[in-house]
Amino acid sequence: MKITLIAVGRKMPAWVEQGYNEYARRMPKECNLQLLEIEAEKRGKSGSSQRWMEQEGKRMLAAIPKGDRVVALDVEGASWTTKKLALQLENWMHAGTGVSLFVGGPDGLAPECLKRADQRWSLSNLTFPHPLVRVVLAEQIYRSWSVVNNHPYHRA
Numbered sequence: 001m002k003i004t005l006i007a008v009g010r011k012m013p014a015w016v017e018q019g020y021n022e023y024a025r026r027m028p029k030e031c032n033l034q035l036l037e038i039e040a041e042k043r044g045k046s047g048s049s050q051r052w053m054e055q056e057g058k059r060m061l062a063a064i065p066k067g068d069r070v071v072a073l074d075v076e077g078a079s080w081t082t083k084k085l086a087l088q089l090e091n092w093m094h095a096g097t098g099v100s101l102f103v104g105g106p107d108g109l110a111p112e113c114l115k116r117a118d119q120r121w122s123l124s125n126l127t128f129p130h131p132l133v134r135v136v137l138a139e140q141i142y143r144s145w146s147v148v149n150n151h152p153y154h155r156a
Contacts, residue, residue, distance in 0.1 A: 057110025077120030
């Protein structure tokens with residue numbers, strides 16, 4: 001199975017790339033985690049956050065690999081414990097399709113992305129900077145894989 005993290009923004013700080021890469025490289029080939037960065041709209045005095053978000057959303061939707069299940073990271077989504085995420089991961093793996101995870105930019109996810117999502121997942125009621133979400137997601141995906149496979153990384 002392939003998990004594609006479709007995230008708005010490029011040129012992240014080194015600590016974001018290092019953190020994400022650390023957990024992504026730990027994932028086995030049968031549960032591969034890939035990052036697909038979507039160019040953020042240039043923000044300026046002219047334009048609106050709604051327009052910028054819509055343009056980013058169009059690019060995100062176009063980037064979904066064919067047949068993937070889409071999970072939008074959304075503060076209004078379901079809150080999953082580590083065990084619940086491990087069950088989700090196991091179900092995704094058994095489904096035989098890929099999974100695309102949507103992480104919006106500074107203005108969030110476009111309504112079209114939320115409509116397209118098969119599931120909505122909330123990492124927290126807190127608001128995180130979108131670069132940090134990449135690291136947290138990669139670690140939680142790896143942790144969930146370790147739970148499913150009785151790997152010693154997760155010792156709950």
